[in-house]
Amino acid sequence: MTTTTTEELSATTLLRFATAGSVDDGKSTLVGRLLHDSKSVLADQLEAVEQASRSRGQEAPDLALLTDGLRAEREQGITIDVAYRYFATPRRRFILADTPGHVQYTRNMVTGASTAELTVILVDARNGVVEQTRRHAAIAALLRVPHAVLAVNKMDLVGYEEKVFAAIAQEFTAYATELGVPEVTAIPISALVGDNVVEPSASMDWYGGPTVLEHLETVPVSHDLAHCHARLPVQYVIRPQTADHPDYRGYAGQIAAGTFRVGEQVTVLPSGRTTTVTGIDLLGEPVDVAWTPQSVTLLLADDIDISRGDLIVPSEDAPPTTQDVEATVCHVADAPLTVGHRVLLKHGTRTVKAIVKDIPSRLTLDDLSLHPHPGRLVANDIGRVKIRTAEPLPADSYADSRRTGSFILIDPNDGTTLTAGMVGESFASPEPVKDAAEDDGWDF
Structure with missing residues (x-):
């Protein structure tokens, strides 16, 4: 197994990236293939995977088993937000945030992508762009992740057809552009076979772009904060x-x-x-x-x-201080967020009491239209909120600082995280209306 020396690591840059995709799009296989083919899997780990694969009657190692421990924990009812994996090549070090694929775990992508410089969004070539794909793209756009990779997987199951890949790439890129995603790189892959993950594919000579690993190693990353x-x-x-x-x-x-x-x-x-x-x-x-x-x-x-x-x-x-916060949020709790909801707002190391004064809009992912004044947000909804805090907050715009322009809303009764918010971020806003909760008797 190829190893990377301490001196080599110190000279390489670090890329934080997140993976996202719908259930059965092959995300676990992609992560396993990436680790295996980049020589980032220990010998005993690979041997365990090979033995488990043989016991299932499989001749070749099932690389998805490299992440099956996490999947088994989920099946046992253990709550896991994001699994982080660390690996390195001579050209770059990587921190991979492996986010769950189920719709009910979409909220966890917010955690995984919040510090990422790049997100890899998987699509099954047989299914194309689906609602979960659009949701993942919307979250990546909201979190201002600078780079996006569309990995069109399972190309082997569609005969490695260029037109299938081209249609999916065109649809996703158009959607991501509307969201404001600054850069999309589309790569046709077969994670199961290994096409265009680490090594170029011999079955897709019509594709002349980088492999997934090559793009991860060469995409420009700025840590100059x-x-x-x-x-x-x-x-x-x-x-x-x-x-x-x-x-x-x-x-x-x-x-x-x-x-x-x-x-x-x-x-x-x-x-x-x-x-x-x-x-x-x-x-x-x-x-x-x-x-x-x-x-x-x-x-x-x-x-x-x-x-x-x-x-x-x-x-x-110095940033301005305010008690009136307007933001775009992703609601992550099972209980809905409603107008008049009393919450705790955690910004940096400061936590203050707050009330949701209005929910001006909710984003419809299919066509990026805004549903005006829905009155509530449910799990995985993305929407605009107006919040009044009990004390002034020095909040930067999220566009200026991902660290000091973000916050979370917390249930004051049990400490549950309700919502992740980005100050000032907006796809668009409907006409302003009178605050629905301005006469509720609260004195802040």
């Missing part, structure tokens, strides 16, 4: 009160985006108080500059009231 809006959500206030540091007070957290420097003037939100960074501790050592995604402790010149949930930002680049 150091030049984005600098944001540090405060996670913890550190006061060791030791003899060596009797007056130490630091504000710890992971930098969500951007760069912080000693001597920089910063503002603490939502209070709006300004101060200066006098020191930065990284792994217990002082540094002059720190950037995303480092976890650091900031030392500030002034003794001001800062607690978990506050956001430290450069004073010249």
Whole structure:
């Protein structure tokens, strides 16, 4: 088995990508084939798969069995959101978020794709683009995943016909373009046989594009968040009160985006108080500059009231604070989200009380039309919401920052996650109407 040295890994870039597809589109086989043919499967794992395949009467190894442990857990009733797999080639390191295919698990794609730079959407060549395909494309568009791969699978079952692939690719690309997906790469594959997954297919000489792995290895990826809006959500206030540091007070957290420097003037939100960074501790050592995604402790010149949930930002680049949040959301809970629903809104490290004031629209995936003022969203629905929070929130637009422009809504009674939201994101909006819940007696 080919191995990659530590030195080689340190010189390669990292690509986070997610896979999605309807049930029986061959997603497990694709993941297994990708791991097997890229030499990312340990010998004992492959031997176990071969033995299990022989016991089922199969001559060739069933590579889908490499992910069958996850499937078995689901059958046992264990809730699993997303399975992450890690592998590497000499050209790039990969973190794969393997999302479930069933319609009722569509909500989990939000988790898997939320940090992805690329999503692979599988389509069965015999079935073409189906509703679940459109739903996955809509979520990828909402989450602003920069790159999308349409993997038209099971081409061996349609005689490797170019016209079948071309029709599916044209339909999906047109739909994705309407959604605003910036880039779609369509690849005809047979995950079972291995065509165009890692090695080029000898059965589709009409296709001259990259294989799946070749595209994953070469697609441009930018991790340069150091030049984005600098944001540090405060996670913890550190006061060791030791003899060596009797007056130490630091504000710890992971930098969500951007760069912080000693001597920089910063503002603490939502209070709006300004101060200066006098020191930065990284792994217990002082540094002059720190950037995303480092976890650091900031030392500030002034003794001001800062607690978990506050956001430290450069004073010249502070986002607006608001109690009225408009966003596009994907509803993930079985219980519906309704107008007047009292919720908790978690934004970064801050959680505040909130109420759903209006649901202006729900997206219809078939034709991308908007159903105005549905009054509620049910599981897997995508829609627009207006939310009033009890306290001001410093919320970036999701278009500016995927980290500080996102939030979740939580049921205050049992802590269930209800909805994942993207601030300011919208396909379109109907005419504004009077808030359906503005006279409910709440005082915020």
